[in-house]
Amino acid sequence: MDLHRLESADLDGGTRTALRALWDRAFDDFTDDDADHAYxxxxVLARDGGxxxxxxSAVPRRLRFGTGPWRTVGYVEAVATDPPLQGRGVGRRVMVALQEEIAARWPVAxxxxGSATGFYERLGWERWRGTSFTATTEGVVPDGEEEGLMVLRLDASVVPDLTVDVTCEDRPGDAW
Ligand SMILES: CC(C)(COP(=O)(O)OP(=O)(O)OC[C@H]1O[C@@H](n2cnc3c(N)ncnc32)[C@H](O)[C@@H]1OP(=O)(O)O)[C@@H](O)C(=O)NCCC(=O)NCCS
Structure with missing residues (x-):
């Protein structure tokens, strides 16, 4: 199995089609918006026999921690291992490589x-303990998404307190 690290701009149409097929196999309810969010x-892609x-993947997003400034951080999307290969360490290898790419770009991700909290905790991620909000055109509203939120702190001084409010910008599909 080979790992490949690529920018979205370098993914050709065939790879994008293969990725959507992978996501549809791995997730019950993967949407077009979910796919857009991944680019x-x-x-990091794992290929086996082609x-x-x-x-x-990790994309830049603007988030606000507590009453601090809006910051650009990495936001991880569309993490998936083909179901027949799950449980063999493939997802972990992909995330370790992605976390190296994140560390080179952003201080926090x-x-x-939903259900993979333990997978990420083994990789150094921490559960968010504050309340989550979405900044919409009508204002900043609590969105009740905090239970599933996790943070990877490469530079802990950027987010010293995980109990504060965290706010994202709204987008089509799931805000978080
Ligand atoms: C979550 C997912 C990416 C994990 O990939 P994987 O290749 O099966 O994971 P690995 O075999 O590398 O597992 C690494 C470790 O995490 C653990 N782990 C894997 N999935 C887990 C889960 N859902 N919850 C808790 N722990 C999990 C493994 O037991 C293993 O632990 P160990 O190191 O102590 O042995 C994969 O199960 C998947 O594609 N699920 C469906 C899509 C999904 O839910 N994606 C995440 C969306 S945020």
């Missing part, structure tokens, strides 16, 4: 997960 940053069998 615009850096990707087939894309795992993926993770965040992600939203």
């Amino acid at each position: 615009g940053g850096v990707h 087939q894309v069998v795992a993926h993770a 965040m992600l939203s997960t």
Whole structure:
């Protein structure tokens, strides 16, 4: 199995089609918006015999921690291992490589997960403990998404307190 690190701009149409097929195999309810959210940053792909069998990407997003300034951080999207290969360390290898790419770009990363909290905790991620908000055209509103939010602190001084409010900018599809 080979790992490949690529910018979104370097992903050709065939790879994008293969990625969407992977996401549809790995997730029950993957949407076009979810796919859009995965692009615009850096990707790690695992290929086995030419087939894309795992993926993770990180894109720049502006977030606000507590009452601090808006900051550009890495936001991890579309983490998936092909179901027949799950549980063999492939997802971990992909995330370790992605976290090297994140560390080269941003002091902090965040992600939203449903059931994979333990997977990320083994990789150094921490659960967010504050309340989450979305900045919409109507104002900043609590969105109730905090339970699934996790943070990777490469520079802990940027986010010293995980109990403060965290705010994202709204976008089509899931805000977080
Ligand atoms: C979550 C996912 C990416 C993990 O990939 P994987 O290749 O199966 O994971 P690995 O085999 O590398 O697991 C690494 C470690 O995390 C653990 N782990 C894997 N999935 C886990 C989960 N859902 N919850 C808790 N721990 C998990 C493994 O037991 C392993 O632990 P160990 O190091 O103590 O042995 C994969 O299960 C998947 O694609 N799931 C469906 C899509 C999804 O939910 N993606 C995450 C969205 S945020």
